[in-house]
Amino acid sequence: MTKIKVVDSIMGSGKTSAAINLMNNASKDENFIFITPYLNEVERIKKSVNNRQMYEPKVKKKGDKTQYKFESLHELLSQNKNIVATHNLFKNANDETKELILSGNYTLILDEVMKVVEQLQVKKHDLTTLFDSELIYVEDGFVKWNEEKKDYETRYDDIRDMALNNNLIYFKDNILIWNFPSDVFAIFNEVYILTYMFDAQIQRYYYDVNNIKYQKCITEFKNGQHSFTDYNNDHEKKLKERIGDKINIYEGNLNAIGQLDFSLSSSWYKNKSSYTLKKVKNNVFN
Structure with a gap:
């Protein structure tokens, strides 16, 4: 039975770092598909995963024909490559995609929930x-x-x-x-969904309607690196307390900048002197 793990943890808690460590520490015969909503995150994953090469589906010429990204995805799957791609590409998954994934010993890491309906x-x-x-x-x-x-x-x-x-x-x-075809999630060895406040996400209700079982996880920092661990109700509370201790709310005179109508708009920035802009920078970085 496919193990679907929803990593429900606040932003900045190390979800992506834990996913990268998971891929770096996995055996060579395990294959991964990392799906992210952001193109710049594709490059980050390719550079950060160092014990296996991550391939990105790309448009390329093959003789007189053009191979588009979805065809490239299928070619990479047929070669059992480790893949990093975007939500928009993965949304096109069809029966051929499912067959190729099923035969490839793949784990799915889904960065943020998808638009599944x-x-x-x-x-x-x-x-x-x-x-x-x-x-x-x-x-x-x-x-x-x-x-x-x-x-x-x-x-x-x-x-x-x-x-x-x-x-x-x-x-x-x-x-x-x-x-989105719900049976796609059943053909992976494991599925990790990196998100926050999953109970309020449409994908949670999509899972409920399609009777897809999942378990919640969180991230932890142990032995010098982030990893996934069992869900703990007190974990987020303690994490927020640690974050709260590092936040100081400034209530000085610099807050006066921005109180007038149209302050801090694009035209406001264009028309202000370097002296005023310096004050704004002081407000941001001090």
């Missing part, structure tokens, strides 16, 4: 066209694409791909809702 912005007349052309139909609440017409070239290719992947829900007779 999303209403598509499809105009009513476009939906009518799709139904009237018999390109789509509805079965058990899911939008299905007519298999006999799956090779047709239309401007609805994105809807076709989602429907063929069984990711589209038809709601209230005129709304299409994209739903």
